[in-house]
Amino acid sequence: xxxxxxxxxxxxxxxxxxxxxxxxxxxxxxxxxxxxxxxxxxxxxxxxxxxxxxxxxxxxxxxxxxxxxxxxxxxxxxxxxxxxxxxxxxxxxxxxxxxxxxxxxxxxxxxxxxxxxxxxxxxxxxxxxxxxxxxxxxxxxxxxxxxxxxxxxxxxxxxxxxxxxxxxxxxxxxxxxxxxxxxxxxxxx
Amino acid sequence: xxxxxxxxxxxxxxxxxxxxxxxxxxxxxxxxxxxxxxxxxxxxxxxxxxxxxxxxxxxxxxxxxxxxxxxxxxxxxxxxxxxxxxxxxxxxxxxxxxxxxxxxxxxxxxxxxxxxxxxxxxxxxxxxxxxxxxxxxxxxxxxxxxxxxxxxxxxxxxxxxxxxxxxxxxxxxxxxxxxxxxxxxxxxxxxxxxxxxxxxxxxxxxxxxxxxxxxxxxxxxxxxxxxxxxxxxxxxxxxxxxxxxxxxxxxxxxxxxxxxxxxxxxxxxxxxxxxxxxxxxxxxxxxxxxxxxxxxxxxxxxxxxxxxxxxxxxxxxxxxxxxxxxxxxxxxxxxxxxxxxxxxxxxxxxxxxxxxxxxxxxxxxxxxxxxxxxxxxxxxxxxxxxxxxxxxxxxxxxxxxxxxxxxxxxxxxxxxxxxxxxxxxxxxxxxxxxxxxxxxxxxxxxxxxxxxxxxxxxxxxxxxxxxxxxxxxxxxxxxxxxxxxxxxxxxxxxxxxxxxxxxxxxxxxxxxxxxxxxxxxxxxxxxxxxxxxxxxxxxxxxxxxxxxxxxxxxxxxxxxxxxxxxxxxxxxxxxxxxxxxxxxxxxxxxxxxxxxxxxxxxxxxxxxxxxxxxxxxxxxxxxxxxxxxxxxxxxxxxxxxxxxxxxxxxxxxxxxxxxxxxxxxxxxxxxxxxxxxxxxxxxxxxxxxxxxxxxxxxxxxxxxxxxxxxxxxxxx
Numbered sequence: 069x070x071x072x073x074x075x076x077x078x079x080x081x082x083x084x085x086x087x088x089x090x091x092x093x094x095x096x097x098x099x100x101x102x103x104x105x106x107x108x109x110x111x112x113x114x115x116x117x118x119x120x121x122x123x124x125x126x127x128x129x130x131x132x133x134x135x136x137x138x139x140x141x142x143x144x145x146x147x148x149x150x151x152x153x154x155x156x157x158x159x160x161x162x163x164x165x166x167x168x169x170x171x172x173x174x175x176x177x178x179x180x181x182x183x184x185x186x187x188x189x190x191x192x193x194x195x196x197x198x199x200x201x202x203x204x205x206x207x208x209x210x211x212x213x214x215x216x217x218x219x220x221x222x223x224x225x226x227x228x229x230x231x232x233x234x235x236x237x238x239x240x241x242x243x244x245x246x247x248x249x250x251x252x253x254x255x256x257x
Numbered sequence: 258x259x260x261x262x263x264x265x266x267x268x269x270x271x272x273x274x275x276x277x278x279x280x281x282x283x284x285x286x287x288x289x290x291x292x293x294x295x296x297x298x299x300x301x302x303x304x305x306x307x308x309x310x311x312x313x314x315x316x317x318x319x320x321x322x323x324x325x326x327x328x329x330x331x332x333x334x335x336x337x338x339x340x341x342x343x344x345x346x347x348x349x350x351x352x353x354x355x356x357x358x359x360x361x362x363x364x365x366x367x368x369x370x371x372x373x374x375x376x377x378x379x380x381x382x383x384x385x386x387x388x389x390x391x392x393x394x395x396x397x398x399x400x401x402x403x404x405x406x407x408x409x410x411x412x413x414x415x416x417x418x419x420x421x422x423x424x425x426x427x428x429x430x431x432x433x434x435x436x437x438x439x440x441x442x443x444x445x446x447x448x449x450x451x452x453x454x455x456x457x458x459x460x461x462x463x464x465x466x467x468x469x470x471x472x473x474x475x476x477x478x479x480x481x482x483x484x485x486x487x488x489x490x491x492x493x494x495x496x497x498x499x500x501x502x503x504x505x506x507x508x509x510x511x512x513x514x515x516x517x518x519x520x521x522x523x524x525x526x527x528x529x530x531x532x533x534x535x536x537x538x539x540x541x542x543x544x545x546x547x548x549x550x551x552x553x554x555x556x557x558x559x560x561x562x563x564x565x566x567x568x569x570x571x572x573x574x575x576x577x578x579x580x581x582x583x584x585x586x587x588x589x590x591x592x593x594x595x596x597x598x599x600x601x602x603x604x605x606x607x608x609x610x611x612x613x614x615x616x617x618x619x620x621x622x623x624x625x626x627x628x629x630x631x632x633x634x635x636x637x638x639x640x641x642x643x644x645x646x647x648x649x650x651x652x653x654x655x656x657x658x659x660x661x662x663x664x665x666x667x668x669x670x671x672x673x674x675x676x677x678x679x680x681x682x683x684x685x686x687x688x689x690x691x692x693x694x695x696x697x698x699x700x701x702x703x704x705x706x707x708x709x710x711x712x713x714x715x716x717x718x719x720x721x722x723x724x725x726x727x728x729x730x731x732x733x734x735x736x737x738x739x740x741x742x743x744x745x746x747x748x749x750x751x752x753x754x755x756x757x758x759x760x761x762x763x764x765x766x767x768x769x770x771x772x773x774x775x776x777x778x779x780x781x782x783x784x785x786x787x788x789x790x791x792x793x794x795x796x797x798x799x800x801x802x803x804x805x806x807x808x809x810x811x812x813x814x815x816x817x818x819x820x821x822x823x824x825x826x827x828x829x830x831x832x833x834x835x836x837x838x839x840x841x842x843x844x845x846x847x848x849x850x851x852x853x854x855x856x857x858x859x860x861x862x863x864x865x866x867x868x869x870x871x872x873x874x875x876x877x878x879x880x881x882x883x884x885x886x887x888x889x890x891x892x893x894x895x896x897x898x899x900x901x902x903x904x905x906x907x908x909x910x911x912x913x914x915x916x917x918x919x920x921x922x923x924x925x926x927x928x929x930x931x932x933x934x935x936x937x938x939x940x941x942x943x944x945x946x947x948x949x950x951x952x953x954x955x956x957x958x959x960x961x962x963x964x965x966x967x968x969x970x971x972x973x
Contacts, residue, residue, distance in 0.1 A: 083267035086260070090271025098279020106284070135307060145306045145329075180305070180329065190294055191302040226288035228295050 107222035107231055113181055114174075115166045119216045128205055128213065138198030143183050150175045184221040186210060186232040194257045208234060305329025311338050311813025313717050313729040314352035315710040316862055317855065318431075319343065319474045320407060320720040321352045322729060322813055325711065332356045332711050332734055337474065338813050342727060342784045343720070347474040350856035354865035355710050359738050363693040363863055363938035365706035367740035376704065381742065384705055389754045391686045391702075395658035397422035400684075402642060404429040404665030404861050407717045409771050410745045412631035413759060414663055417748050419630050420757045424657035426632055427640035429665045429860075430592045430963075432470055433721035437638040438962050439599035440620065443829045444540060447620035447822035448634070449603070451585055452724035453479035454790035455616035458493045458579035460526070460572060461504060462602045463519045463594065463966075464587025468503040469853045471587075471722015479790075480507070493579070495572055497522050498589045499850040499967075500885070500927045501920035512572070513922035515848055516589055516967040518562040520837035522569070523586065523601035524549050525558035527608060529573030535608040540827030545604060548830045553839050561839040581616025582609050590851040590930055593672060593966035595957035597836030600829050607828060613821045615793045620822045621726050624718050625778070627770045629760050643671055643954045643963040650680035659686040663744060664707070668696040669934065670860025672952035672965035675909060690744040693863060696936040706741040708733070713743040714765050725789035726818040728775055730768065730810045769807065772816075776806045781818040783809045789817040835959030847890065849906060849970040850925045851948050857931025863941035864931060875916045876929055882945025885918035885927040894972050904928070906970040907953035911946035926970060 121131075131144040154175060156168040174181050187209060189195050200208075210219055210232065222231035243250045260268070276282060305328045314321045314335075322341020326334045335355045337348035358364075368384040369376035379387075392399060401418045403411050406428060415426045428434060436449045453459065453466075453476055464470040467477050483492035496505035497512045497519065505511040514522050527535075527549045536542065555566030576582040586602030588594035603618070611617030623634050646667065648654030660681070671677045681687065681700055689698040690707045698704045707713070715731040745764030752759045761767045775781055782792075782799045783806065792798045798819065810816060856868040864872075876883055884904065886896070896902055898917045903910050904926070913928065921927045933947030952965040 080263070082261070083263040085267070086264040087267035087271030087274075090268040090273075091275035092271075094272040094275025095279055098276055098281045102279065102281050102284075106288075139307050141306055142304065143306075148306075185304075188304070190291065191299075192294065224288055224291075226285065227291035229291060 106225060108225055110184055110221040110223055112184055112218040112221065114170050115217055117163060117216045118212045118218075119214060120163065122213045132205075134198055134201065138196065140197035143185070146174045146178070146180050149181075184230070186219070186221060186230050187234060188230065189233065190229070193255050195255065303328040303331055303333065305331075310732070310734050311340075312710060312731045312734065313341070314349075314355055315405070315408070315715055315717065315731055316355055316358065316859070317349050317352035317474075318406065318469070318720065318859065319349055319352065319472050319855075320717045320723075320727075320729075321348055321474045322815060323348065323352060323355060324813070325356065325734060327734065330735075332359070340785065340813055341729065341815055342725070342788055342817060343472050343475045343723065343729075343815070345475070345478045347478050349474050350868050350871065351858060351862065351865065352474070354858075354862075354868060357867055358862065358865055359709055359711060359735075361693065361866060361938065363695075363936075363941070364739055365692065365694050365698065365704050365741070368706070369704045371702045381705075381740075384703060385747075385751055385754055388688060388703060388705075388751060392421060392659055392751075393755060395421075395686060398424045398655075398658040399661065400424040400427070400657035400659070401661040401663065402427050402429065402665045402667055403637070403663045404670075404859075405663060406431055406433055407720050408664075409627070409716050409718065409767060410663065410748075410764070411634075411637060412626050412628040413745055413748045413764070413767065414661065415632035415637060416628045416630040416759055417752055417757060418661065419632065420759075421755075424655075425640060425645055426637055427642040427645060428637050429667065429670060430642060431721065432464070432587050432591060432594070434638040435588070435594055435596055435962065436599055436721065437635060438596040438960060439603060440826070442596060442832050442960060443600055443603060443826050444824070445620055445822070445826040446635075446824035447622055448719060448721065450619040450621040450719075450724045451583060451722055452616050452619060452790060452793055453583070454482070454724065454788075455794050456581045456583035457483070457491065457616065458575055458582040459495070460576060460582070460584045460605070461494065461496045461498075461508065462523055462584065462586040462598065463498045463516060463589045464585050465502050465504045465589055465591065465852070466585060466587070466722075467507065468855060469591035470504075470585075472720055473722075473855070475723070493575060495575065499848070499922050499925045500589065500852060502589065502852055503854070506920070512564060512568060514562050514564060515922070515925065516594070516850055517848070519586065519594070520598035520601040520833070521553065521558055521561050521839045522564065523584070523598065523605055524553040524833065524837060524839070525555070525562070525564070525569045526573045526576070527601070527605055528553050528555070528558070529570050530577060530605070530608050533573065533577055535577070537607050537610070537828075539607045540825060541830050542828055544830035545828035545833070548834045557839040576605070576609055581611075581614075583611060583617055584609070588966045590966060591853045593952065593964055595836060595964040595966075596960040596962050597832055597957060600832055601837060603826070604828050604833070607826060612826055615795070619724060620824060620826065621719060621723070622820060622822045624726065624728060624771075625774050627767060627774055629758075641963050642667065643673070643677070643965070644956070646671070646677050646680035647673070647954055649683055650676045656680070656683040656685075658684075660684045660688070662687065662689045662691065662697050662701065664690070664861055666691070666695040666697045666860035668700055669936070669947065670949070672949050672954050673907065673909075674947060674950040690747070691861065692741065693861070694936055695861060695863065696934065699936045705744070705747055706739065707744040708737045708741040711735055712737040712741065714768055715743070715745070716768055716771065725793065726781075726820065727784075727789070727815050728771075728810070728817075729813075729815040730772075732811050772807050772810060775816050776801065778818065780820050781816055783814045784817045785809075785814055789819050792819045832959040836957055846969040847894065847972055848925050849904065849948065849951055849968045850921075850927050851930045851952070851966075852927055853930040857929065858941075859931075863934055863937035864944065866938070866940040869940050875918075877932065877945055878914070880943055880945065881912070881914050882929060882932045883916040884913040884948075885916050885921045886925075887919050887921045887923055888917050889923045890921070890926065891915065891917055896972065902972050904948070904951060904970050904972055906951040906968045909950045911948055911951060913946060926972060
């Protein structure tokens with residue numbers, strides 16, 4: 069009988085202890101391990117140095133411009149880049165090698181570089197850069213102009229989107245703070 | 258203290274509770290919902306550099322210049338080209354479909370040969386060998402039907418067929434053919450061109466000028482320019498026709514009149530003009546005056562059409578007092594009108610002194626042919642396809658041994674469709690060059706798919722209705738989506754195999770020769786800073802730098818020329834006297850008045866898939882189409898809104914639902930064309946009825962032309 073009571077009392081205490089362990093363990097898994105498992109890490113096909121180009125006095129808009137009708141031209145094509153980097157340099161410096169890799173793999177083959185875009189929105193979102201041109205690029209985008217090596221691209225293994233893709237609540241919060249409509253049709257046509 | 262059952266349960270419970278305080282469930286739920294957007298069958302928005310290129314629509318009869326948006330080099334959407342004189346930024350529903358029709362499920366994906374009741378794919382080489390063999394055996398009895406009213410490919414086809422021994426070269430029926438016949442009967446030459454841009458009062462007799470007639474996109478732009486928002490309109494448009502269609506709806510006045518009475522209305526207006534002192538030096542004026550005064554007085558016209566004398570007197574006054582009046586005549590459904598009403602309408606232009614004047618009607622010269630042995634457009638338009646096929650069906654005309662069908666669908670797009678199909682069945686060897694598997698292609702022995710507009714070089718020369726000569730090019734901006742070829746190239750390859758000399762090696766050479774010929778033509782210029790209607794109004798035409806013409810045309814600009822054929826147009830009163838009578842009282846029978854819309858495509862395109870969504874459910878619901886009657890007609894017939902009725906005429910019948918619509922004149926039932934396909938794809942096949950089958954071909958007295966724009970119909 070005594071042993072039974074002891075077991076019972078120890079069992080409850082043990083259960084609470086293990087429950088606590090489970091609780092804390094779940095928190096550790098959820099907040100520390102899960103985010104690392106959820107995203108795969110990818111690097112850009114070409115180590116493009118924004119710093120080098122910014123130091124040459126090239127503005128963001130020279131490569132990422134709005135078209136005459138307000139459409140965002142997105143990323144420059146291989147042909148645009150080839151206007152300056154049409155031939156291999158033979159330079160053995162890290163930057164020279166990267167330029168030669170670009171020329172060999174893309175300029176010579178006529179292929180487009182499969183750049184990993186950090187903030188592509190889903191297709192059901194109509195986002196107009198023209199409507200947001202009053203803002204600094206860095207209000208929404210990482211300040212890549214100061215990077216010599218592009219940041220790591222974290223891809224969500226489930227949704228397939230970049231970790232940096234702006235969520236709807238972020239759009240809504242900014243719209244609300246600016247007094248802009250948050251009606252569905254503003255972004256979803 | 259080991260991990261016993263209770264401890265394990267505690268661990269699990271603690272873990273479960275703890276998990277609720279982490280992002281795991283919430284983030285995964287969110288990500289899974291986003292993951293569902295990535296399923297492979299959901300279309301993706303293409304990403305890449307956006308740019309624009311220009312071309313010309315060949316699917317749309319209005320011939321607009323197009324501005325194509327591309328993403329990463331792939332065409333995405335079509336809009337109007339602001340620099341093109343037939344578009345000026347405007348675009349029709351059909352021209353807008355040029356991009357997405359590339360991926361239409363109805364496209365013929367490779368050459369195909371008839372096999373039993375279906376088709377089997379074959380190679381181009383096999384197709385060429387078979388066609389060379391069959392056409393060689395059919396020499397002397399090869400016919401051709403073309404639906405392309407503006408392309409130089411007609412020159413190749415007509416020269417090729419001519420050198421094989423033509424049994425006939427026919428264009429699909431069009432307003433152009435009717436007008437050409439009218440101009441010829443009036444002793445004139447050239448193609449009638451209407452200068453809407455400089456006109457201030459326009460009387461439209463039947464023609465649906467803002468929908469299917471001629472250069473409809475350009476017509477709409479000219480109309481819009483003369484009616485600036487918030488300002489007093491600078492023009493006055495009056496529409497005469499059986500329904501308040503898309504044209505009548507925006508005109509200043511709609512005068513209800515049956516299609517068969519359009520000629521009577523025109524001569525009734527002429528009576529008022531003559532009474533007010535109008536005169537003309539054109540041949541036949543005195544006889545014309547006698548014909549009009551003898552049978553088209555106000556009471557005659559009222560008895561025949563129901564139009565009050567003061568209404569036509571008002572129209573005559575508006576025309577006579579205008580600085581630049583213009584009269585345009587055409588079929589409310591875009592086909593089947595006789596030449597006599599066009600002559601009557603043109604006679605008003607003569608009375609008003611509006612021929613070859615700014616804001617009037619021009620006799621436009623035809624552009625020179627470049628392929629040796631090619632027929633002129635005038636000669637091509639002289640063929641009467643419905644009469645020919647009816648003769649073949651009845652056994653009165655020998656059936657050709659072989660038929661080539663280019664950009665045409667005569668098994669669907671002609672009146673008396675059952676008779677026409679019977680005639681086609683009598684022709685032992687048929688080849689279609691259709692891009693889509695239409696009703697005619699389905700009957701053919703061989704289908705050799707033509708590449709679509711964005712996949713081929715082609716051209717467009719002065720579509721009917723244009724007020725000036727115009728020429729523009731289409732440029733291939735992508736590789737053919739399927740195993741298709743440009744028909745011009747196919748004909749040239751075939752001609753070489755059959756030792757038929759057509760002078761050129763490929764179709765691009767033909768077009769370059771055509772452009773080189775235009776560069777030498779005097780008076781031509783590239784419409785850029787100066788538009789042709791400005792030149793017509795007196796502005797000097799800019800000089801043409803010949804060497805740059807090809808570059809300009811492939812950059813989306815159009816070559817234009819303002820000028821007229823030197824030939825005297827007369828009144829043709831004998832034709833009018835035979836063909837137009839105002840003596841009959843209005844009949845009690847209900848008259849079928851079809852109408853056409855570009856959003857339901859043409860017989861060669863079927864209904865463009867995206868445009869189907871714009872068809873209202875008062876026109877098509879499920880698999881039923883609606884006919885429109887006003888409440889008075891419905892009451893007289895004892896039919897109610899939404900009722901299913903059977904329309905019978907000419908030995909054929911069609912079902913329809915009833916839509917009560919007060920924009921249809923009493924005694925008329927208005928039916929949409931473009932439905933009732935038995936071929937194409939899910940967007941066209943089995944949708945409603947083809948009301949063309951109810952229309953009978955009737956020979957017009959005095960002109961001999963086949964007509965079918967309206968028919969008495971029984972409704973039960």
